[in-house]
Amino acid sequence: MTDDTRPIHPAWLRATHWLNALAVVILAMSGWRIYNAAPFFDFTIPREITLGGWLGGAIQWHFAAMWLLAANGLAYLLCNAGTGRLLRKFFPLSPRAIVADLLAALRGRLSHADLHHYNAVQRAAYLLVMVDAVLLVLSGLVLWKSVQFPLLRELLGGYETARRVHFFAMAALVAFIAVHLAMVAVVPRTLVAMIRGR
Amino acid sequence: MIKTSPRRLAIDGDAVVKEALRRIEQPSRRLFLQRSLTLGGLSLLSGCAIVDEESAEHALMAVSRFNDTVQGWLFDPRQLAPTYPESMITRPFPFNAYYGEDEIRQVDADSFRLEVTGMVADKHAWTLPELQALPQTDQVTRHICVEGWSAIGKWGGVPFSNFLSRIGADTSARYVGFKCSDDYYTSIDMPTALHPQTLLTLSYDGQPLPPRYGFPMKLRMPTKLGYKNPKHIQVIFVTNTYPGGYWEDQGYNWFGGS
Numbered sequence: 001m002t003d004d005t006r007p008i009h010p011a012w013l014r015a016t017h018w019l020n021a022l023a024v025v026i027l028a029m030s031g032w033r034i035y036n037a038a039p040f041f042d043f044t045i046p047r048e049i050t051l052g053g054w055l056g057g058a059i060q061w062h063f064a065a066m067w068l069l070a071a072n073g074l075a076y077l078l079c080n081a082g083t084g085r086l087l088r089k090f091f092p093l094s095p096r097a098i099v100a101d102l103l104a105a106l107r108g109r110l111s112h113a114d115l116h117h118y119n120a121v122q123r124a125a126y127l128l129v130m131v132d133a134v135l136l137v138l139s140g141l142v143l144w145k146s147v148q149f150p151l152l153r154e155l156l157g158g159y160e161t162a163r164r165v166h167f168f169a170m171a172a173l174v175a176f177i178a179v180h181l182a183m184v185a186v187v188p189r190t191l192v193a194m195i196r197g198r
Numbered sequence: 199m200i201k202t203s204p205r206r207l208a209i210d211g212d213a214v215v216k217e218a219l220r221r222i223e224q225p226s227r228r229l230f231l232q233r234s235l236t237l238g239g240l241s242l243l244s245g246c247a248i249v250d251e252e253s254a255e256h257a258l259m260a261v262s263r264f265n266d267t268v269q270g271w272l273f274d275p276r277q278l279a280p281t282y283p284e285s286m287i288t289r290p291f292p293f294n295a296y297y298g299e300d301e302i303r304q305v306d307a308d309s310f311r312l313e314v315t316g317m318v319a320d321k322h323a324w325t326l327p328e329l330q331a332l333p334q335t336d337q338v339t340r341h342i343c344v345e346g347w348s349a350i351g352k353w354g355g356v357p358f359s360n361f362l363s364r365i366g367a368d369t370s371a372r373y374v375g376f377k378c379s380d381d382y383y384t385s386i387d388m389p390t391a392l393h394p395q396t397l398l399t400l401s402y403d404g405q406p407l408p409p410r411y412g413f414p415m416k417l418r419m420p421t422k423l424g425y426k427n428p429k430h431i432q433v434i435f436v437t438n439t440y441p442g443g444y445w446e447d448q449g450y451n452w453f454g455g456s
């Protein structure tokens with residue numbers, strides 16, 4: 001099965017993956033500082049894990065990293081779809097396969113022998129986080145330019161609802177990252193492959 | 199008819215860059231940023247001092263200028279902000295300024311004069327009754343604060359484009375600047391100044407504008423964030439020289455549009 005001459009991850013994927021990780025870390029940390037300026041829940045985010053120092057600084061980070069996320073994300077999606085990799089790597093996908101692989105994973109019986117191949121749980125998680133990132137960008141666009149994008153604004157339920165959508169999409173992304181990092185820790189070989197390509 | 203030029207900001211890229219450099223050089227705001235921007239996170243991100251903090255600041259300011267340009271380009275002079283029924287007005291409408299409620303400026307109505315300077319034909323100073331005699335309109339719109347919160351209010355006054363044409367403003371100029379009696383100052387792009395919902399407001403919710411909302415007048419733009427909407431306006435000037443703003447000089451984005 002395993003063909004050692006084939007790179008597990010092409011260079012463009014590794015580049016976009018790490019640029020994305022950088023953008024997401026900056027956006028999340030500066031976003032938390034922006035949230036703290038007018039929190040709509042009972043809690044604020046501890047200052048120590050926020051970026052920017054004050055609201056103006058946090059906004060500068062946020063509105064710089066947003067370009068990196070959007071441009072890099074677009075490059076990833078275009079390369080992924082354009083090369084046919086998206087279809088090849090993430091499909092077919094069925095709810096039954098997700099449940100089966102999830103149960104196998106919980107019993108410790110999921111094989112990681114071939115890193116060329118994503119199991120159904122990985123496929124689902126990666127596809128969901130792609131959709132979530134698109135939702136983050138679109139809701140962010142409504143918060144930034146609510147007057148200039150009326151259709152998007154109304155689709156997301158207006159400015160105030162878009163704020164919540166943006167927050168929950170962030171929370172989902174952070175939850176993904178937590179699980180993602182835990183999985184990488186369980187199978188460290190995947191990290192080597194994501195850095196070196198094989 | 200006033201001709202609007204929404205692409206102005208996008209076209210003049212060179213001038214924008216020059217201004218950005220000039221502003222970065224300003225010692226006062228450099229100090230401010232050094233104190234503020236670098237704390238809380240940058241060192242976390244960079245390990246220790248691997249990332250040169252000063253060049254990070256330069257880069258962030260340059261991106262902020264780039265974002266001004268993009269916003270000037272995205273701004274559609276015909277795109278209206280949503281309006282709301284009066285039943286949706288936020289009560290009480292929040293007070294917000296760079297100082298507390300106990301420091302709200304009291305402006306004397308009788309001695310008040312609005313000065314108009316710069317690239318305008320008619321520089322006579324306006325009394326309050328003169329301004330009140332101009333045709334008025336009102337609108338219920340959402341005020342969005344840079345902090346993220348928003349509130350709906352009802353403002354009434356003179357469409358700013360009418361006022362600009364009355365004073366013979368050169369609408370091919372790039373900026374309209376404002377100086378206020380609470381020492382606040384800010385400036386906006388000409389396309390936004392000419393936007394149909396940009397109002398030189400004299401009233402709030404049917405009453406003369408109370409001191410907490412900026413007596414005797416506030417420029418209300420539902421297409422811009424709160425800090426771009428000056429209160430207690432004393433001087434309006436039309437210029438091609440970038441006038442900056444109280445918050446903008448400290449790092450808030452200049453265009454500040456929504």
Ligand code: HEM
Pocket residue numbers: 013017020021024025080089115122126129130133173177180181184190191192193194
């Ligand atoms: C910052 C630390 C991160 C590390 C160490 C990391 C590590 C990895 C590794 C090792 C893989 C390959 C998994 C495998 O071969 O089974 C991977 C794939 C992936 N990661 Fe991350 N990741 C990080 C952050 C992120 C973030 C922030 C996101 C998204 C918002 C993300 C989204 C993805 C996606 C979508 C894939 C699959 C990409 C593809 O094959 O097209 N990662 N990551």
